[in-house]
Every structure is written in C-alpha cells, then in structure tokens.
Amino acid sequence: GCIQAGSLNYAADDVSSNFQATAKTAILFIQPQYNVTTLSSEGEVTLYHYGWKDCATILFYFFIAIILHAVVQEYLLDKVNRRLHLSKSKNTKFNESGQLCVFHLVSSVWSFYILITVSETAFKRQLPSEGNASHILKTGAHPRTLIDNSIKTFQCSNFFTQEGYLLHPSTLWENYPHVHLRFQVKFFYLTQLAYWLHALPELYFQKVRKEEISRQLQYICLYLLHISAAYLLNLSRVGLVLLFLQYVSELGFHIARLLYFTDENHQKMFDLWAVSFVFTRMSTLTLMFLAVGFGLARSENQGLDLEMGNFNTVLIRMTVLLLVCLTQSWLLWKFIRFQLRRWREFRHEQAVRKKSAAKQPLRPLKRDSLGHHENGVLKAENGASPRTKKLKSP
Secondary structure: OHHHHHHHHHHHHHHHHHHHHHHHHHHHHHOOOOEEEEEEOOEEEEEEOOOOOHHHHHHHHHHHHHHHHHHHHHHHHHHHHHHHOOOHHHHHHHHHHHHHHHHHHHHHHHHHHHHHHHHHHOOOOOEOOOOOHHHHHHHOOOHHHHHHHHHHHHHHHHHHOOOHHHHOHHHHOOOOOOOOEOHHHHHHHHHHHHHHHHHHHHHHHOOOOHHHHHHHHHHHHHHHHHHHHHHHOOOHHHHHHHHHHHHHHHHHHHHHHHHHHHOOOOOHHHHHHHHHHHHHHHHHHHHHHHHHHHHHHHOOOOEEEOOOOEEEOHHHHHHHHHHHHHHHHHHHHHHHHHHHHHHHHHHHHHHHHHHHHHHOOOOOOOEOOOEEEEOOEEEEOOOOOOOOOOOOOO
16 A cells, blocks of 8 residues: 555656646747846836747747638638639738738737836836845945835836827837836737748748739738847837837728728728828838937947847947838838829729710611600600500510
C-alpha cells in the first residue's frame, strides 16, 4: 500500500510538473510578455515593453487570424456571393472588401476605445518602488518621500489628462521615449502585425489573380512597415492616432465598394469617402510634423540610446518624416488617378447616352382613310368616331 501511494504521488507530481511546463510555454504564445509592475496612486499597475518573445505571440495570433478569415469567408461572404452572381474579378474585390471591412471596423472601434481609456494616463509617471535601491542611491531620498512626491505630481497633472490625445496633442511626444505600454496598447499592436502578416499567405489561399497580387502586396507591406516602425521606435501614441484615422477612412471606402457591387447606382458613398480620404491625408501629415518634426525636435532627450529605447536623433526623425511624406504622396497620386478615371467613365457614359438619344428617329404621324392618329387615338376627319374593327380570335 505504501509503495502504491508513493507511486501515485510521484505520478501526480510528474503530471503537475508537465502541466506547469506546458502552461508556461502556452502563456508565451497567448499572453504578451515583458511585463513590469509599478506603483501608482491606484495601486500596482502592470506595464509592458517589447522584445524578441513578441514573435511567439505574433505567430499564435497569425494562425488565429487565418481561422477567423476562413470563418468570415465561409459563413458570411460566400453566402452573399451566391446571391449576387458576380464575375470573377468582381468576386475577388468583393471578398477583399468584405474581409477588410470587418477588420477595419473592429480595429477602428478598438483603437478609439484605447485612445479614450489610455489617454487618461498619458501624464502618469512611473512611480518608484521602495525596493528600487539604485534610484534611491541616485536621489539620496527616502523611498516613502519619493512615492509621496510622485503621487502629488500625478494629482497635480490629472487636471490636464481628461482631454485625451486629440484635444491635448502634446501628450503625443511628451515624456518620450514611451517604452512602457498598457496591456491594451501592446496587444493591439501585436494583433495588427499578426493580421497583416496573415494577409500574405491568404493571397495564395484565396487564389487571387496575378493582376491583383501586386496591388495587394503594396498596401500589406506598407501597413507592416509603418506599424512596425511605430512599435519599435516607441512612437506608439502617434501610431494609434494615425491608425485610427486610416482605418476609419478605409472603412468608408470598402463599404462604398460593397454597396457598388450590390447595386451599381450607389455612387454617393464614394464621394463621402473622397472627403474623408483627403482629410485623413492632411491630418496625418499635420500630426507627424507636429509630433516628430516639432515636438521631438524640442525634447530634452536627444540622442540614440538602445537600452532606454530612445531613438530621438535628427537622422531617424528625418527618415520617419520622409517615409510618411512619400507614402501620403503616393496615396494621393493613386487617389487622383482613381478620381480621374471615374470622371472619364462618367463623361463617356454621358456621351454614349446623348448619341443614342440623337440616333432615335422621330415617329411620323400615321394617316388613315377615315381620319388620323393623335396621341395614339384615332380621330375622324369630320369629328365622328370611326367604326371599330372586330379582331379575329387566335
């Protein structure tokens, strides 16, 4: 009996140790890593920074995005396609707009929620813990005094934090580098990278035509480049605002295209999207020059420091601004070409209608022996009604 009990205990310990090992490995893929717990007036706050382990989390949600893509395609888009009976080219664009419409809707709502909730803590500073000996030795003050002073600093600045990023844009560059992120912010960036990475194999799974692959690869790579740059260069606040504006604009475009495929007479949504597109381009350039070109240029933290996550140098700032300006210029050029093509097609349709209307000959008035036709009614010459003819039955 003692031997059996010992063997059972050993087996239970072995199972529990294996479960703990697998649980730690699973958490590496599911939950964001590199968390740091700090002390604030509300208690302990958990913040995150990036590292190489984020690749495992991105890989996990890469496969989740593929599964969700298949679910939307199977249970939503394919059912609509069967009713519309679209051509192959329109079917490909309809599936693309349907998938991106769902993604842009979720991402725009999510980013707007983050901007509202996380912006309230934009001025909160990391509060030192009592066990932070290095910080205490540098300042030479008692840890309790440091915490009380930090809490007072937070309480004084809390008055300015209720407006958020948009109404108080200085929060976009103040206290740079923004190394530590809230859970929602880091998880948002990781899922964004996972989604746009999953779009690459979807080009093969969806059997996209060769003519469409180059166009889709362009905007997929641009999204990956800009999101990665905002995440790695610790420009997460600016990136959130710009992604929100971009996703709202793209949501309007894909809704307009879906309505156009259902009924080609729906053209007004494209006009609304055109206004939002131009507004988004101007807002993006204004915010980037304000935050990177003006705000970071006047910041006290100048120089390159990889350990602290500081990339505030003239070369990096100019590179970021040049990248954004080139991208916005390229998007505006494509937009102008798209609008000119729509205008030419509209003028061509108007010309064809005028020609077809001009070629139709006028119907001559039919004369009859008993009278004449006027407005489809037979009139007699003397005003009397003619005799009606009996029709033979078929």
